[in-house]
Amino acid sequence: MELRQLSYFVTVAEELHFGRAAERLHIVQSAVSQQIRRLERELGAELFDRSPRHVRLTPAGERLLPEARAVLSAADRARAAVTPAPGLRLGTSTGLGAHLDRILAAFARRLPDVPVELLSLPSAQRLAAVADGRLDGAFVRSAEPVPGIRVLPLWSDPLVAAVPAGHPLGERTEIGVEELAGLPLTITSRANNPALVDLVVGACHSAGFEPVPGPVSGSLQDTLATIGSRPMWTVLYGSHARIVHSPRVVFVPFRPPGLALPTGLAVRASAPPPYLDELLLACGDHES
Numbered sequence: 229m230e231l232r233q234l235s236y237f238v239t240v241a242e243e244l245h246f247g248r249a250a251e252r253l254h255i256v257q258s259a260v261s262q263q264i265r266r267l268e269r270e271l272g273a274e275l276f277d278r279s280p281r282h283v284r285l286t287p288a289g290e291r292l293l294p295e296a297r298a299v300l301s302a303a304d305r306a307r308a309a310v311t312p313a314p315g316l317r318l319g320t321s322t323g324l325g326a327h328l329d330r331i332l333a334a335f336a337r338r339l340p341d342v343p344v345e346l347l348s349l350p351s352a353q354r355l356a357a358v359a360d361g362r363l364d365g366a367f368v369r370s371a372e373p374v375p376g377i378r379v380l381p382l383w384s385d386p387l388v389a390a391v392p393a394g395h396p397l398g399e400r401t402e403i404g405v406e407e408l409a410g411l412p413l414t415i416t417s418r419a420n421n422p423a424l425v426d427l428v429v430g431a432c433h434s435a436g437f438e439p440v441p442g443p444v445s446g447s448l449q450d451t452l453a454t455i456g457s458r459p460m461w462t463v464l465y466g467s468h469a470r471i472v473h474s475p476r477v478v479f480v481p482f483r484p485p486g487l488a489l490p491t492g493l494a495v496r497a498s499a500p501p502p503y504l505d506e507l508l509l510a511c512g513d514h515e516s
Contacts, residue, residue, distance in 0.1 A: 231303055233267040234296040236260050237275060241293050244283045315343040316503055319354035319366030319494075321421075325468030327383075327491075328367075334510035339503060350420045358494050364501030369489040370423035379492035382511050387428075387463045387487040388479040392455055398478040405482065406435035412442030412460040414451055423489055428463055431487055452477045463487070 240249040240260065250257040268275050275289035285293065316335075320328060332344060347363065354366035355374045368379060389408065391397045397407060413432070418425040432439045442460045445451040451462055456476025464472065469479040493511065495501055 229267065229270055230263075231300065233263045234299055236263045237267060237289075238293065238296050238300065240264060240276065240283070241285055241289065244285075246283065314502055315345055316501065316507065317345045317347065317362070317364045319349055319357055319363045319368075320346050321348055321351075321354075321367070323369075323385075323424075323465045323468050324367055324491075325465060325471050327385075327467045329471075330513060331507075331510050334513040335503075335507060338506045338510060342503060351422065352419075355494055358496060361496070361499075364495070365504075365507070366494045367491060368494045369421075369491050370427075374494075376497055377494050378497045379494050380508065382491045382493055384488045384490050386466045386481070387489070388466050388469050388481050390452060390455055390462045390464055390469070390474075390477050390479055392459055393476050393478045395459055397480065400480055402483045403480045404435070405431045405487070406437070408432075408461050409435070409437040409439075411440070413439040414442035414444060414454065414460050414462050417444060424463070427487060427489060448472070449474075465489075 236249070236253065239253055240246060243249040243252065246257050246260055250260045253260065264275065271288070271292070273288040274286050275292060277284040277286050324331075328346075335342075335344065347357070349357065349366075351368055354363065354368060355377060357363040358366050359374060359376055367382075369385065389397075389403050391403075391408075391411070395411075397403055397411075409432075413428070415425060415428060429439060442462075443454060445454055448464075452472070452474040453476075454460065455462060456474065464479060466479075466481070472479075493508070495504065501507070
């Protein structure tokens, strides 16, 4: 007796039609009939009462049906016991900072056996990877609408100004954007993070000045090292600034209402990722 034969038998018993059962199993009807006949010969009993107008279970078939379902369920449990849980692939960026640590810890408490793979990509590439299935989801900020993608809101991330530790502005408890007009702004290219660049440059324009462009470094640590050596400024997400150590740079909050970007989780609209509920609960713990 084979599991395949029991699976075919259960499907025919549920459909009470060999043709519909074959369609559901994605095989030809003759293959279904052949396997059922073999099962009947092995058991020495007719399982179906076949007539031109109907298919019905015989008493032997009725007795076999619950047992066959139990065997198939046990086989499924056996496979699940030795099959590793599928992982979760998430697009992220360094700016998530302390948020990401807390999310991963909260997710691991809920699903300790599910591995999480992180991939850092520019915003547009993150969304493209979600759209084509290479990523299960991605953390994004103020993303442009993408067909087939929905963004689930999570939290708002305030920005802080990074200025030299020896500069007078570095001694302040808060700062206004207009006070930075005399310092060059060093920030990533707009292609890498359009939402961030548009927010900061737009705030400068609203404050009445055009920011003086500073050098664009290849990494955040290079940028902070440059700021520490000569007067200029940049912005960091507050959650990231809390885990960055740079002795020659200080991080000053902007004067309320300040600058902030909403953070969301981008997922495919038609095929939500596995463990989405658990992931959203973990994201909700980010301020715990």
